[in-house]
Amino acid sequence: MNVSLQQAQVVIAAAQARARELGVQAVISVLDAGVHLKAFHRMDGAPLGSIDVATGKAKTAVLFGCNSEDVYEYLKPGAPAPGLELSNGGLMPFAGGMSLRNADGVLIGAIGVSGGAVPQDRLIAEAGVAALGA
Amino acid sequence: MNVSLQQAQVVIAAAQARARELGVQAVISVLDAGVHLKAFHRMDGAPLGSIDVATGKAKTAVLFGCNSEDVYEYLKPGAPAPGLELSNGGLMPFAGGMSLRNADGVLIGAIGVSGGAVPQDRLIAEAGVAALGA
Amino acid sequence: MNVSLQQAQVVIAAAQARARELGVQAVISVLDAGVHLKAFHRMDGAPLGSIDVATGKAKTAVLFGCNSEDVYEYLKPGAPAPGLELSNGGLMPFAGGMSLRNADGVLIGAIGVSGGAVPQDRLIAEAGVAALGA
Amino acid sequence: MNVSLQQAQVVIAAAQARARELGVQAVISVLDAGVHLKAFHRMDGAPLGSIDVATGKAKTAVLFGCNSEDVYEYLKPGAPAPGLELSNGGLMPFAGGMSLRNADGVLIGAIGVSGGAVPQDRLIAEAGVAALGA
Numbered sequence: 001m002n003v004s005l006q007q008a009q010v011v012i013a014a015a016q017a018r019a020r021e022l023g024v025q026a027v028i029s030v031l032d033a034g035v036h037l038k039a040f041h042r043m044d045g046a047p048l049g050s051i052d053v054a055t056g057k058a059k060t061a062v063l064f065g066c067n068s069e070d071v072y073e074y075l076k077p078g079a080p081a082p083g084l085e086l087s088n089g090g091l092m093p094f095a096g097g098m099s100l101r102n103a104d105g106v107l108i109g110a111i112g113v114s115g116g117a118v119p120q121d122r123l124i125a126e127a128g129v130a131a132l133g134a
Numbered sequence: 135m136n137v138s139l140q141q142a143q144v145v146i147a148a149a150q151a152r153a154r155e156l157g158v159q160a161v162i163s164v165l166d167a168g169v170h171l172k173a174f175h176r177m178d179g180a181p182l183g184s185i186d187v188a189t190g191k192a193k194t195a196v197l198f199g200c201n202s203e204d205v206y207e208y209l210k211p212g213a214p215a216p217g218l219e220l221s222n223g224g225l226m227p228f229a230g231g232m233s234l235r236n237a238d239g240v241l242i243g244a245i246g247v248s249g250g251a252v253p254q255d256r257l258i259a260e261a262g263v264a265a266l267g268a
Numbered sequence: 269m270n271v272s273l274q275q276a277q278v279v280i281a282a283a284q285a286r287a288r289e290l291g292v293q294a295v296i297s298v299l300d301a302g303v304h305l306k307a308f309h310r311m312d313g314a315p316l317g318s319i320d321v322a323t324g325k326a327k328t329a330v331l332f333g334c335n336s337e338d339v340y341e342y343l344k345p346g347a348p349a350p351g352l353e354l355s356n357g358g359l360m361p362f363a364g365g366m367s368l369r370n371a372d373g374v375l376i377g378a379i380g381v382s383g384g385a386v387p388q389d390r391l392i393a394e395a396g397v398a399a400l401g402a
Numbered sequence: 403m404n405v406s407l408q409q410a411q412v413v414i415a416a417a418q419a420r421a422r423e424l425g426v427q428a429v430i431s432v433l434d435a436g437v438h439l440k441a442f443h444r445m446d447g448a449p450l451g452s453i454d455v456a457t458g459k460a461k462t463a464v465l466f467g468c469n470s471e472d473v474y475e476y477l478k479p480g481a482p483a484p485g486l487e488l489s490n491g492g493l494m495p496f497a498g499g500m501s502l503r504n505a506d507g508v509l510i511g512a513i514g515v516s517g518g519a520v521p522q523d524r525l526i527a528e529a530g531v532a533a534l535g536a
Contacts, residue, residue: 168302
């Protein structure tokens with residue numbers, strides 16, 4: 001079960017609207033449940049460095065079926081999986097990646113956002129997730 | 135000078151409409167003049183293999199400022215640049231990638247399409263390019 | 269808008285003169301605003317390891333439009349983006365990379381320097397940036 | 403024994419002058435005998451695709467101590483080493499790469515040129531080699 005293009009477009013449109021409200025130029029990336037790119041928008045003025053970061057956050061979220069920042073709990077100093085961030089070509093274990101689930105709770109993909117401060121990226125991603133459920 | 139997000143969305147919408155007319159499930163990728171991803175849509179049912187092919191065609195077009203298939207003239211048997219396809223992390227020297235230029239003819243990016251037969255991919259890319267000029 | 273070859277040569281010449289004053293054998297790399305190599309000099313005696321470090325610092329600066337060491341503020345222990353250094357094929361978040369801007373403040377590229385102690389690399393990069401504005 | 407920065411600058415200046423005479427916007431790359439980048443100039447207007455091609459030609463020349471096009475004799479249809487072009491991260495076995503040797507004939511590096519037609523790239527590289535010997 002994968003996110004459809006129509007769903008991905010709804011997610012991106014809502015995220016982009018939230019980014020504009022916040023005054024953030026963001027990169028917004030949507031991956032499917034197989035970790036493959038489904039849809040992608042880079043707003044004018046977003047840093048080039050955010051392309052890889054946004055997709056990396058979405059990758060982190062879909063690989064483990066959680067929010068990207070949740071992965072930090074496993075690899076932070078003293079936690080049981082030091083170095084986990086080096087797996088899978090590099091994880092991005094901080095906020096802005098969120099898994100997408102259907103009405104039954106099945107993982108269908110993830111959204112990743114980068115371009116603002118980390119809490120802003122998280123708010124933008126949340127707007128995308130909320131639009132999917134609406 | 136780079137393609138704007140609004141321009142990229144116009145290009146993708148036109149290409150996607152043409153793909154639907156042709157009954158093709160396509161991946162459509164738009165890069166800027168610096169070879170960085172600007173916008174991307176994968177239609178439902180498109181082969182996963184087309185993700186990299188579509189972006190590779192766009193890369194080929196923007197790297198050399200031409201259509202992706204034009205690059206084949208340099209590397210085909212007997213041509214002066216055998217092996218050129220191995221450069222730049224792998225070129226995709228067949229139709230479906232086309233450069234995007236502004237009204238002054240300046241290179242601002244490229245579109246790459248994959249998912250149908252090669253001539254179909256070319257028609258879909260052409261629809262995207264035409265929409266930019268319209 | 270990208271740094272011209274003439275500008276890149278002015279930047280490198282000034283940086284190299286500063287390196288000689290400091291007794292440092294440096295690698296000096298200039299990227300354009302699209303993160304593509306524009307000009308590069310490796311002074312005789314510079315460590316081979318500095319080739320990738322210098323270009324990595326310039327990449328870090330242009331990807332985020334700041335100095336390379338500024339990126340450390342986001343990823344250092346306790347900061348909001350742990351693991352950011354793993355993005356974009358590996359960042360170099362310490363001094364020696366500086367963005368290049370035109371008279372209007374537009375990002376046109378970056379300089380990256382490696383070969384000396386980190387504060388020396390920073391001084392050499394500053395000399396390059398200063399020459400661009402002169 | 404490696405090409406010095408001063409020698410690399412002489413080689414690049416001569417190649418660049420020849421490129422201007424020919425009306426070609428070229429990328430000119432000089433590697434040392436250990437296949438590491440020594441100096442690099444990208445002329446304004448050169449295709450981005452030429453960055454990797456120019457350095458790839460120089461790599462091909464220094465890896466085998468010959469001109470880049472000489473390597474084609476080993477891998478062309480019917481020759482004894484089919485697929486050799488896939489080694490070393492991808493060879494560029496066509497003209498524009500030439501080895502650099504000191505007065506005793508010792509290999510000290512290579513020049514690689516891309517941006518014009520293949521015979522033009524060869525003429526530009528030859529000008530660089532000639533300047534080293536002068």
